Amino acid sequence: MDVAGAAGGRSPIYRRVAEDLRQAILRGDYASGARLPAEDELAERYGVSRGTVRQALGVLRADGLVTSRRGTRRVVLGPSRLQSFEELRSFTRWARSLGEEPGGRVVRVEHATADEAEAHHLRLPEGASVHRVLRLRTLSGRPVMVERTTYPERVGAIVAALPKGAVSHSEPLEEHGVIFADADHTIDVVVADADDAKLLGCAVGDPLLREWRCTTDPGGTPVEWSQDRYLPGTVAFTVHNSTATTALGRQLDRRPRTAG
Amino acid sequence: MDVAGAAGGRSPIYRRVAEDLRQAILRGDYASGARLPAEDELAERYGVSRGTVRQALGVLRADGLVTSRRGTRRVVLGPSRLQSFEELRSFTRWARSLGEEPGGRVVRVEHATADEAEAHHLRLPEGASVHRVLRLRTLSGRPVMVERTTYPERVGAIVAALPKGAVSHSEPLEEHGVIFADADHTIDVVVADADDAKLLGCAVGDPLLREWRCTTDPGGTPVEWSQDRYLPGTVAFTVHNSTATTALGRQLDRRPRTAG
DNA sequence: TAGTGGTCTAGACCACAGC
């Protein structure tokens, strides 16, 4: 089994093995409910050690693709449509991964001093200089989400210099060396205010799905704090978790009406 | 460093090391933003191999407690209040972990045949026998959530035999050998129907936070499909994810009003 | 009892961060 290039030429072996197994599952070589070959056999087949195979299977386990239980072969749970961290973090990349055309329009920018909540989440002293950006996000032209992001000075200065109609903010930030490594998300419901209603084309008081997001760099320094408000029926948040590990994704809301 | 018993006498060493480090972080020995000792030093300190230390650190990484980056020491992100899979899966255990008194009252039970959506999610043939349970869940007496769960015959028969006022359904199920191993969650917004309004004490048409949940056993067989509708302001769903891994929790909605 | 995944060890080399 030639595993080179399955996930880019320079990725570690376990990533390439994981990608090869993922493709095999998506292709139907291992149907939903089927049992995977034993770890020892996979190790021999790929010409790697069992440890490396276990690393690869750990990736698939975290994505909710396969189970694991001592004493029995691993079982395929089925194809999973979980997005990677990058797709989850960036509206632009998420839209592209769905084949939709992402759009963004900056509505308002403020250079202000951090209030209590902002100071807390960005771990800044109260009154520190921050940038607030209000932005409408669209999918193939349809208004979908209103994004209110607060950036610390260093990051906000880069964002403020971008053109108002820039589709992606995250990509230029990465090019300027801002590294996104960890994010905490909170999901709840909120009612639309005047800004939301005007931008999304709904009524004031209509319910919106809200995601709070605080992102940090590898050193643990917060780089953005955002509150995104989605029109109902446009997105839902999906999560996979298990006794071993957990994973999160975000998907278009296309599920059927229930009957329960 | 004696690590025995830090996470139960019979847990593997890496779990006990992880628990010890977690406590050290919670205790403030390693403050938020501080750097952890190197893996080699931890290995020597705990008297284990570096591989075991890395397994322990992987647990903390998945929980969003520490970062990791090649070339530099790990950084403490801060105490995290992520719930375990068990707390996330069971309303009863979640409530207890918060110090709230969980309650449940069965409103309606049906022995029916699976419709298309149910058959799909429970991976049954359409028309297979299923049990539907409508239940009101309370926290310390307050109505919080309406739960509509569909069980396959084998599991539903156990649930149907429970007393109407049983606080927990998941615990008796586990005692009967039903093992919960993996869950897929989807979170969106829905408006209250007549049942919701009557049970939760809100108006028909009010927005509710909805969680769909499909849980499977270690063999990949679905054991429940549920649709839970929460009163806004009672809960929010929280997720931690990173370039390496992800994790999910659920928490009471006590966040401050925003200023963004 | 045989097969399997879970845990653990002791080493090795590499890529990257920071001096």
Place this chain on the structure above:
DNA sequence: CTGTGGTCTAGACCACTAC
């Protein structure tokens, strides 16, 4: 350059499942 985490190997033993 040194220190660090990331990757990988080749073994070992154990706990559990299924026959």
